[in-house]
Amino acid sequence: MGALLVAMMAVFMAGTGLPLKLWRDAEVYATQVGGQQLVLLEDGTRVSLNTSTRVSIEFKPDLRVVNLESGEALFEVAKDTSRPFVVRVAGSEVLALGTVFSVRLGSGSEIAKSALAVTLIEGQVSVRPAEAGKARGVAPAKPVLMQAGERIRLLSSEGDSAAPATLQIDKPRIEPLMAWKRSEAVFDDVSLADAVAEMNRYHRTPIVLHGDSSLPELRVSGLYRTGDSAGFAKAVAALHGLVVQEHAGRLELTPPH
Numbered sequence: 001m002g003a004l005l006v007a008m009m010a011v012f013m014a015g016t017g018l019p020l021k022l023w024r025d026a027e028v029y030a031t032q033v034g035g036q037q038l039v040l041l042e043d044g045t046r047v048s049l050n051t052s053t054r055v056s057i058e059f060k061p062d063l064r065v066v067n068l069e070s071g072e073a074l075f076e077v078a079k080d081t082s083r084p085f086v087v088r089v090a091g092s093e094v095l096a097l098g099t100v101f102s103v104r105l106g107s108g109s110e111i112a113k114s115a116l117a118v119t120l121i122e123g124q125v126s127v128r129p130a131e132a133g134k135a136r137g138v139a140p141a142k143p144v145l146m147q148a149g150e151r152i153r154l155l156s157s158e159g160d161s162a163a164p165a166t167l168q169i170d171k172p173r174i175e176p177l178m179a180w181k182r183s184e185a186v187f188d189d190v191s192l193a194d195a196v197a198e199m200n201r202y203h204r205t206p207i208v209l210h211g212d213s214s215l216p217e218l219r220v221s222g223l224y225r226t227g228d229s230a231g232f233a234k235a236v237a238a239l240h241g242l243v244v245q246e247h248a249g250r251l252e253l254t255p256p257h
Contacts, residue, residue, distance in 0.1 A: 030054040031071070034202045034227045036183070044078035045085065050104075050180050051202050051226070059083075072104040074181065077123075090116050090138040092154065093130045099123025101146075102177070115165065119151040119177055127152055138165045149174070185224045185232075192218040192236065196253075202226040207233050210254040215242075 031037050031049045039047040041057065043064065049055065053071025058064075062082070066075070068089040077085045079098025087094040087103050094103060100122040105115070115138040118127055128143035138154045144167070146152060151172050154165040176186035185202075187195050193216035196207045207229055209215050218240050224232045230244075233251045237244045245252045 026056040026058045026067075028054070028056045033204050036180075041078075043080060043083075046076040048074040048076075048181060050074075068103055068105060070105060072102065072106075072180070074100070074102045074178070076100050088130055091130050092116060092139040093128050094118055094125050095128065096123065096125040099125055101125055115156045116154040117151060118146065119172070119174070120146045120148055121174055121178075122148055124148070140165065140167050144169075151177075179223075180226060183226050185226050187220045187222055187224070189219050189221050192216055192220050192240075192253075195220040195232075195236075199224065199226070199229055199232050203229040205229055205250060207251045207253060210252050212255070215253070215255065 029037060029039050029047075029049060031051060031053050033052050035049075035051060037049045039049065039055075039057075041047065041064075042059065045064070047055065047057075047066070050072040053073055054069040055073060056067045056069065058067075060083075064080070064083050064085045066073075066085075066087045068087055073087075075085070075087065075096070077096050077099050081097060085096045085098075087096075089103055089105055094101065099120070102117075102119045102121070104117045104119075118125070125146050126143050127140060127146060129139040129141075138156055140152075140154065144152060149171050151170055153168040153170075155168070156165055173188070176188060179186040185195075185198055187198075193209065196209060200206045218236075220236060220239075222235070224235070229251055233244045233253055236242065237253060241256060243254050243256055245254065
């Protein structure tokens, strides 16, 4: 039936003088909370999906496109000069030929308050608005060419969805940012609030802070297993003299009474 339909379409297109073009549905990959997945694309590109991540992938004759809808992914792009590799996310595009970079959508310990972060590990990429000349969503005002070791963080413009995002560029330590590939979270003197936000990405039982305004500002360092919210909560409690209580499906960290 499928072959017959294609043949009929071909006859129709030939009769109308229009070229025959067949479309293939985009491939979709997704991970659950705490899950990870390695996807090997048909061109040899490797895509590592972190927790709560969803991507759709479309390969065209002149372009390789990945739409990152949520979460975080590491891209090890196979070089193909005839087909650029583009990651589209939240109004931005990350354009590459053959390189290694990560894209993260949403907040967490390393990008608190950031809507989008792109970290370049090898090669060179360009981050630009998804629509040329129009900064929409979380996008820079104009294309930015990144060098290896750089991270771009884009912060949403409050109250004006059409305004370009605020752009920050730094050179962080790459190893802590990629620790999730080993199912680890590495903190180097980060606030407790940011550390909790990061750990909560990997478990359905959230950690909640209860106490005065100084509690979220306590500092945390060390290596922890992602998905081990209870172990993290107990370690932090021992470090800062806090109390851990399980209540209403969550872990509450509070100062001692």
